Amino acid sequence: MSLVFDTQALLVLYLDEDGADRVAELLGQVLGGKIKGYMNIINMAELYYILGRKSPKIAEEKERNIRSFGVKLVQVRDNSLWKEAAMLKASHRLSLADAFAAATAKTLKSKLVTGDDEEFEGIDGLRIERVSA
Numbered sequence: 001m002s003l004v005f006d007t008q009a010l011l012v013l014y015l016d017e018d019g020a021d022r023v024a025e026l027l028g029q030v031l032g033g034k035i036k037g038y039m040n041i042i043n044m045a046e047l048y049y050i051l052g053r054k055s056p057k058i059a060e061e062k063e064r065n066i067r068s069f070g071v072k073l074v075q076v077r078d079n080s081l082w083k084e085a086a087m088l089k090a091s092h093r094l095s096l097a098d099a100f101a102a103a104t105a106k107t108l109k110s111k112l113v114t115g116d117d118e119e120f121e122g123i124d125g126l127r128i129e130r131v132s133a
Contacts, residue, residue: 002036004105005071007046007097008115009131010039014051014062019115019132026113026131027069037071038108042085042100044073074104081107094119102126 003026013023030037044063052059067073076082085103089096098119105112111127114120120128 002038002108002110003030003113003129004074004101004108004110005037005039005043005066006101006112006114006117007043007050008117009113010047010062010066011050012115012132017115017132019130022131023113026129027066027071030071031069033070036110037069038074038104038110039066039071040074040100040104041076042097043104046097074108076100088123092119092123 009023011017012019013027026035027037029035044066048059048063051062074081081103084107085096085099088094088102089099092099094102098117101112101114102120102123104110105127106123106125111129112120113129113131115132116130120126
C-alpha cells in the first residue's frame with residue numbers, strides 16, 4: 001500500500017490539530033517500511049511557504065522532518081502528471097496544489113491522505129483517507 005500526503009494532512013500534524021495522531025501513525029508506518037509515502041513537490045512548496053510565513057526556521061525543520069520519515073518527493077517531470085493535475089483543476093473546484101496532490105495519488109494508484117477538504121469529492125478513481133473531520 002502507498003499513500004500520498006496532501007499539504008493539509010501535514011499541517012494537521014504540525015499545528016497539532018484534530019487528527020494529528022493519525023498522521024503521525026501513518027508517517028510511522030512509512031518510516032517502518034510498512035507502507036510507501038509520497039508527497040508532490042508542489043505540495044511540499046505549499047507547506048514550506050505556509051510554515052515559512054511563521055518562521056523560515058520552522059519551514060526548514062519540517063521539510064527535514066518529512067524527509068526523515070522516508071516520504072519520497074514526487075517531481076513534476078512527466079507530462080502525464082502535470083496534465084492530469086491540469087485537467088483535475090479544469091474540471092473541479094480545487095486549488096492547483098490540491099490538483100497536484102490528487103493527480104499524484106491517482107498516477108501512483110495510492111490513497112490520498114488529507115484533512116477535511118471537500119474539494120476532493122467527486123474525483124473519479126481517487127481514494128481518500130481523511131485524518132480530521
